[in-house]
Amino acid sequence: xxxxxxxxxxxxxxxxxxxxxxxxxxxxxxxxxxxxxxxxxxxxxxxxxxxxxxxxxxxxxxxxxxxxxxxxxxxxxxxxxxxxxxxxxxxxxxxxxxxxxxxxxxxxxxxxxxxxxxxxxxxxxxxxxxxxxxxxxxxxxxxxxxxxxxxxxxxxxxxxxxxxxxxxxxxxxxxxxxxxxxxxxxxxxxxxxxxxxxxxxxxxxxxxxxxxxxxxxxxxxxxxxxxxxxxxxxxxxxxxxxxxxxxxxxxxxxxxxxxxxxxxxxxxxxxxxxxxxxxxxxxxxxxxxxxxxxxxxxxxxxxxxxxxxxxxxxxxxxxxxxxxxxxxxxxxxxxxxxxxxxxxxxxxxxxxxxxxxxxxxxxxxxxx
Numbered sequence: 001x002x003x004x005x006x007x008x009x010x011x012x013x014x015x016x017x018x019x020x021x022x023x024x025x026x027x028x029x030x031x032x033x034x035x036x037x038x039x040x041x042x043x044x045x046x047x048x049x050x051x052x053x054x055x056x057x058x059x060x061x062x063x064x065x066x067x068x069x070x071x072x073x074x075x076x077x078x079x080x081x082x083x084x085x086x087x088x089x090x091x092x093x094x095x096x097x098x099x100x101x102x103x104x105x106x107x108x109x110x111x112x113x114x115x116x117x118x119x120x121x122x123x124x125x126x127x128x129x130x131x132x133x134x135x136x137x138x139x140x141x142x143x144x145x146x147x148x149x150x151x152x153x154x155x156x157x158x159x160x161x162x163x164x165x166x167x168x169x170x171x172x173x174x175x176x177x178x179x180x181x182x183x184x185x186x187x188x189x190x191x192x193x194x195x196x197x198x199x200x201x202x203x204x205x206x207x208x209x210x211x212x213x214x215x216x217x218x219x220x221x222x223x224x225x226x227x228x229x230x231x232x233x234x235x236x237x238x239x240x241x242x243x244x245x246x247x248x249x250x251x252x253x254x255x256x257x258x259x260x261x262x263x264x265x266x267x268x269x270x271x272x273x274x275x276x277x278x279x280x281x282x283x284x285x286x287x288x289x290x291x292x293x294x295x296x297x298x299x300x301x302x303x304x305x306x307x308x309x310x311x312x313x314x315x316x317x318x319x320x321x322x323x324x325x326x327x328x329x330x331x332x333x334x335x336x337x338x339x340x341x342x343x344x345x346x347x348x349x350x351x352x353x354x355x356x357x358x359x360x361x362x363x364x365x366x367x368x
Contacts, residue, residue, distance in 0.1 A: 007211075007212060007213055007216040008216070010210070010211075010212045010216060010220070011212070011216040011217070011219045011220035011223065012220065012223065013220070015219075015220040015221065015222075015223035015224040015227070016224070017224075018194070018220065018221055018224035018225075019224040019227050019228060022190065022224060022225070022228050036178035036179070036181055036182040036232070036236050037235070037236060037239060041239070041243075053077060053078075053079045053306075053308055054077050054078055054079065054099045054100075054129055054132065054133060055079045055081070055097070055098040055099055055308075056072075056078045056079065056080050056081075056098065056099055056100050056101075056102055056133065057080075057081055057082070057083040057089050057092070057098050057100075057101050057102070058080065058081070058082050058083055058101075058102050058103075058104070059083055059086065059089070059101055059102065059103040059104075060082075060083055060084055060085075060086060061103070062102065062103050062104040062105075063104050063105060063106040063107075064104065066104040066105070066106070066107060066116050066118075067116060067144045067147065068104055068116050068118050068140060068141065068144055069104055071140035071141075071143050071144050072102065072118075072137070072140050074140075075136045075139075075140060077132070077136060078136065079308070083101065089101050090121075093121065093122075093123045093125070093126070094123055094125055095125060095335070095336045095337075096123070096125035096126050096335065097336075098126075099122075099126045099129040099130070099133055100120050100121060100122050100123075100126070100129075100130070100133050101120070101121040102118060102119070102120055102121075103118070103119040103121070104116075104117075104118055105117040105118070105119070116144060118137060118141065120133065120134065120137060169244070169245060169246075169247070171240050171244040171245065171246045172246060172247050172331070172334065172335045173306075173331070174304070175236065175237070175240040175244075175246050175334075176258075176327050176330035176331045176334060177301075177302065177303035177304060177327050178236060178303070179233060179236060179237070179258075179262070179327075179330060180265065180301070180303060180323050180326050180327040180330070181298065181303055182229070182232050182233075182236065183229060183262060183265045183266060183269055183326070184265075184269050184294055184297065184298070184323055185294065186225065186228070186229060186232070186269075187225065187265075187266055187268075187269025187270040187272070187273055188269050188270075188272050188273045188276070188290050188293065188294050189273065189287075189290055189294075190225065190270075190273065191221065191225070191269075191270045191271075191272075191273025191274050191276075191277065192272075192273040192274075192276040192277045192280075192286050192290055193273075193277075193283075193286060194221065194273075194277075195221075195273070195274060195277035195278075195365075196277045196280065196283055196286060197283075199277070199366065200283070214362060214365045215362055217365075218274060218361065218362065218365065221270070222266065222267065222270055225266060225270055226263065226266055229262065229266060230259065233258075233259060233262060237255060237258075246334070247334055247335045248334060249334065249335065249336070249337030250337055254333055254334055254337070257333050257339060257340045258330055258333050258334060260340060261326065261329050261330060261333065261340060261346075261347075261350070262326075262330075264326070264347075264350035264351065264353075264354050265322070265323075265326040265350065267354040267357065267358060268322045268326075268350065268353045268354050268357050269322075270361075271354070271357030271358055271360070271361040272293060272357060272361075273290070274361035274364070274365060275357070275360050275361050275364050276289055276290055276293075278361070278364035278365055278366050279364060297321050297322075297323040297324075298323075300314070300317070300318045300321065300324075301318060301321050301323040301324040301327055302318070302324060302327055302328070303323075303327065307319075307324070320349075322349070322350065322353040325345075325346045325349035325350050325353070326346070326350060328343075328346050329343050329346035329347065329350070332346070
């Protein structure tokens with residue numbers, strides 16, 4: 001009686017062979033590990049004291065007839081919005097999502113002089129931005145003083161109160177971006193060239209005569225890449241955590257949830273590589289096509305700088321890209337301490353992309 005053929009065992013055998021080949025490939029190691037380590041080291045050692053746009057929220061009961069309101073609205077570096085939920089605003093402040101909460105008090109009269117008080121609520125999570133915010137508010141107060149009572153200096157004042165919060169470092173922004181960069185480059189380029197070479201050297205044609213299904217063949221390659229990326233993930237995260245104090249709010253739980261999220265990213269980016277290898281017939285065309293799909297995501301998905309400063313139309317496009325969902329999810333899990341089920345937007349976005357890419361990669365797969 002013949003022994004039943006095991007699709008899963010065949011996939012695991014292929015994944016082992018592929019993992020060994022990947023570890024021996026200088027290109028895979030450079031793109032997936034060396035480049036992200038260099039970026040993490042360079043950006044992690046930098047001190048960031050600048051900001052193009054600073055998010056400031058106005059408390060629900062602020063007096064918008066206060067002349068300070070018009071002066072603050074004119075500050076170009078402020079992204080000013082009106083808050084409605086005080087508890088949510090305070091939570092955002094402690095997590096570093098906003099740089100401060102402003103409360104504009106109704107004017108009072110003392111010795112015949114109107115007094116316009118402005119209270120700023122800050123946090124240690126945005127300690128790097130507070131000096132910039134305070135300086136801009138003091139300048140706004142000076143402008144109001146000159147308009148209201150030119151010979152006095154006390155018409156408008158700014159008072160700052162700090163609340164406790166996590167210290168937000170540049171590495172907390174950069175490292176998730178580099179994990180996304182590693183996954184994107186290794187997934188797209190590694191998968192595209194791997195399948196093309198296997199097809200070109202007739203290895204896939206030989207595998208075709210075996211009973212293995214194409215879905216299990218792709219599963220084997222995905223397991224191989226997952227194991228390789230776990231190694232890269234551990235090394236990059238450990239470097240950021242121990243060398244530059246990268247924030248892992250819940251410790252090992254946070255790390256494991258980040259690793260789980262990376263599975264979705266791996267499916268998407270490897271799937272894109274599979275699709276490219278299935279459509280392209282010339283090896284010299286793989287790199288240009290892959291670059292066309294990866295470079296815009298690297299520039300537009302907030303790997304090196306926030307996308308908040310983009311125009312609204314461009315920001316809307318960026319927010320729909322798979323790398324944006326992935327990197328934003330990593331940052332929310334790592335720094336804000338959210339669990340993976342508490343980031344439904346990012347999770348649903350990744351699931352939708354993963355489903356579409358997985359179906360297309362299996363449909364477009366060719367044995368020869």
